[in-house]
Amino acid sequence: MRIDVSKTYGKQTVFSRLQLAFSDGEIVCILGASGVGKTTLLHILARQIPFEGTLTDVPDGVGYAYQEPRLLPHLSAKENLIYVGADENAANELLIKVGLETQKDKPSSQLSGGEQQRVALCRAFWGKNKLLLLDEPFSSLDVIRKQDLYQAFIALWQENKPTTVLVTHDIEESWELAQRVIVLKNGKVALDMRLPDTALPRKIDDGADVKAQILRAMRD
Amino acid sequence: MKKRTWRNNVITVAAAIAVLLTVWAIAYAVVGNDLLLPSFAECMRAAGELLLSSVFWTAFFGTLLRVLIAFCISFVFATIFAVIAYMLPTFRAFFAPIVGAIRALPVLAVLLIILVWTSAGTAPTVVAFLSLFPMLYTGISAALMRVDTKLIEMSRVYKVPLRKQITTLYLPSALPAVCLECGAAFAFGLKAVVSAEVLARAANGLGTMANDMQIYSQIPALFALVIVVCITGILAESLGSIVGRWAERRMDNAD
Incomplete structure (x- = not known):
């Protein structure tokens, strides 16, 4: 999967011929300061906004999880999955996998923030899409819930290993979840680094040198 | 709170x-002076007589039918135009001054013109349409604009069919505000029709009946009739409010 894209908002250029290639089944973390165009990149990959350039081998159907769960509040967790096309069995199976079997018929507005984000993750994984786009889906959670959700995310990802582009500003998160890290700066790639091939999620205590390298790339 | x-x-x-x-x-x-202001007891006695007379009920249902027709036509047109305006911002901008002009019409003065073109029986319905259409258009437009854009974006990413989006996202989101607006519009339509009937002297109408009562100095009956119109309007508004709140609770899942 390759992209070669340019994007401007009025007179402001976000990317000028940003070229990236993603291998099948890898988890790529995109880091960068606010306003660098991380979310814009996801919108382009999902073909949600107009842009210049080409997307090569980018699948049409994508799974997408946002910073906020974006669930229909009057529908239950299960109904939210059915809303995007899942059948009842598939919805039940997914919710059981993330530990929501007893909560699946509860209106989503009555679920906790972490539970809502689990449902949103299930929705992103439903349909076994080859491309998963995650726009800071863990950022609003506390550390404990975040760790639980990392486990749930990796468990779901292991099943079909979709190519995953995870946008975050959290260096720790990129260390724990990503196989590759890309740092964007001024519309260009400031760092493109493959992380050690170890089991995910990685231990939070490790990788001090890698984290320092990412931080330097973001700062410099 | x-x-x-x-x-x-x-x-x-x-x-x-x-x-x-x-x-x-x-x-x-x-x-x-009972001729200027009758007592409440006298009005209640007159109301009792009124409610037992078939003439009153013929006029009541005649007026209600006019309100209902005006309301239904206004609702259908307001919904169509509000949906078009929601989808096409250019149309929204183009249509805004037209709606503003209709809203600004002095409807009772316009009634005199409408009376030249249509019958006395039809004119109150047209007047009510002119009052209700801008009200319902604005209300339905506002309800559509309040639908969560983030949920719309999510539905687009997941390629949720439009029909499903309408029934599962748009309708439940817009329904509470639309119901409240409908109740208020129906009550307003009732006032508009009764006022227009007074001027047009439409057959089988509460307005015409009120005019006759004034001419023949049946002041307690006139007060009673006004009270009945008020209560009918309040009931319509309350019904809209109850349904709207129910829909809102369903959307929020608040107990």
């Missing part, structure tokens, strides 16, 4: 009615 209970609401309404009746009693004592 402390939640108001059903019992609290009943007490508040009863207190407001008691204040109104006290003001009426004081005004009656001050005026001291």
